[in-house]
Amino acid sequence: MNHPFPKFEIDPLQDPLDALLVDIAVHVQLPPGLHEKACGRGEAVCKHMEREGSPLENRVRRYYPQGSMRIDATISTRGTDEEYDLDYVVELDVHHLTSPGAVLDLVYEALRDYPTLKPVARQTRCVTVFFADGMHVDVTPSSLLPYGGERESHIFHANPERPVHEQRHVSMNAYGFGDWYNARTPIERRFADAVNRRIYEAAGIEIRADAQFDEVPDQVPLIVKSVTTVALQLIKRHRNVVYAGETGRIPPSVMLSCIAGEVASPGLPLSDMVIRLARAIARRIGAASARREKVSVVNPIFADDCFTDRWPENLRQQDDYADKLTKLANGLEYIKRHGSSLEDIQDWLRECFGSHVVSASIRRFNNRTGRAVQTGSHAYTPRGGLYVPSRPALVGIGSVAAAVPNQAVAHTFRGGRRW
Numbered sequence: 001m002n003h004p005f006p007k008f009e010i011d012p013l014q015d016p017l018d019a020l021l022v023d024i025a026v027h028v029q030l031p032p033g034l035h036e037k038a039c040g041r042g043e044a045v046c047k048h049m050e051r052e053g054s055p056l057e058n059r060v061r062r063y064y065p066q067g068s069m070r071i072d073a074t075i076s077t078r079g080t081d082e083e084y085d086l087d088y089v090v091e092l093d094v095h096h097l098t099s100p101g102a103v104l105d106l107v108y109e110a111l112r113d114y115p116t117l118k119p120v121a122r123q124t125r126c127v128t129v130f131f132a133d134g135m136h137v138d139v140t141p142s143s144l145l146p147y148g149g150e151r152e153s154h155i156f157h158a159n160p161e162r163p164v165h166e167q168r169h170v171s172m173n174a175y176g177f178g179d180w181y182n183a184r185t186p187i188e189r190r191f192a193d194a195v196n197r198r199i200y201e202a203a204g205i206e207i208r209a210d211a212q213f214d215e216v217p218d219q220v221p222l223i224v225k226s227v228t229t230v231a232l233q234l235i236k237r238h239r240n241v242v243y244a245g246e247t248g249r250i251p252p253s254v255m256l257s258c259i260a261g262e263v264a265s266p267g268l269p270l271s272d273m274v275i276r277l278a279r280a281i282a283r284r285i286g287a288a289s290a291r292r293e294k295v296s297v298v299n300p301i302f303a304d305d306c307f308t309d310r311w312p313e314n315l316r317q318q319d320d321y322a323d324k325l326t327k328l329a330n331g332l333e334y335i336k337r338h339g340s341s342l343e344d345i346q347d348w349l350r351e352c353f354g355s356h357v358v359s360a361s362i363r364r365f366n367n368r369t370g371r372a373v374q375t376g377s378h379a380y381t382p383r384g385g386l387y388v389p390s391r392p393a394l395v396g397i398g399s400v401a402a403a404v405p406n407q408a409v410a411h412t413f414r415g416g417r418r419w
Helices: 016-027 032-049 100-111 175-182 189-202 228-240 253-263 271-291 315-338 344-353 355-375 406-412
Strands: 060-064 084-092 127-130 134-145 155-159 168-172 304-305
Touching: 016 060, 016 155, 016 189, 016 228, 016 344, 016 355, 032 060, 032 084, 032 100, 032 134, 032 304, 060 155, 084 100, 084 155, 100 127, 100 155, 168 304, 175 253, 175 304, 189 315, 228 271, 228 315, 228 344, 253 271, 271 315, 315 344, 344 355
Parallel strands: 084 134
Antiparallel strands: 060 084, 127 134, 134 155, 155 168
């Protein structure tokens, strides 16, 4: 096959740390079966709005996925490993309606009888349809700006529990942002093939392909396509875990996606891309704090669309997140430079990415490596070291003959010293 996108010259998962991070990412992915179901459900919900007899009959101009669905970066939602949030924009003919609350109420009325087991919810900027298997679809109504560019719109902000005078229109161009992100993160075929094989393998689906190329066949959908997007998913997962016990708003996914698009580097090893992205976000926040300002990230193709209009609430909140990201990057860099055993770093990984996900990922990592040793298809690190699960597996530079000393682990993975 000929693919016009960047390719890795070697196995993109040859480094054991990259392989382990991919296993973690796979465990928070929307599985293949649900991925297909998600697309169908989003379309079905949007079509229900314009059915005959609906208060929005003949008033739906078009609908399209936004956010993580648009850029293939969907992961399980905050606080659970079994729920997935799917975002759609519905462009409406509602120019004569001046009240944002009235528009959201119309959408709610159009969807309240959607056939699901859970009640439909009217939110501040969207209406949510819940499904019994944990998936839910957020429908955000929009209206085109009369003199704007393509898909430049406003959405409607109206918290039903707040005074009417706080309602407002919010500028946005989610579709244009999706185009921008996708252009900056082209398909990296060798990496995509390797990761998507893991995704289908985890779902119990076998993919047969020409062993010479070891590529996912073209008829099999690529659920993730680039190193940047998998790194973004890991950063989002880390955010969900470190904020799992807190209430209130958390760093917005679209802010993280925008910075990921800015620093995208096709062909970079996954662990390097996670570090690069974590530091880029922390630097962006740090620069704002140095000016005693809240961080501002706007849509690169429509500056009126501010991605940070509801977070952070104050400088302390943003500095706290920057510190969490810095610790994540420092920890990964330490592992890459010095090597460590899975036994020594597994607790730290659980703190970063969640206990259940990391435990399952380590088991899969060790099982895969054990099979490779048993069959003679040994796995080697970039520096030529063999890693095997019985030591337990070395992660990082691979050729290190011993695990990181306990004292170093205590300082570097428990929020102590900086390196």
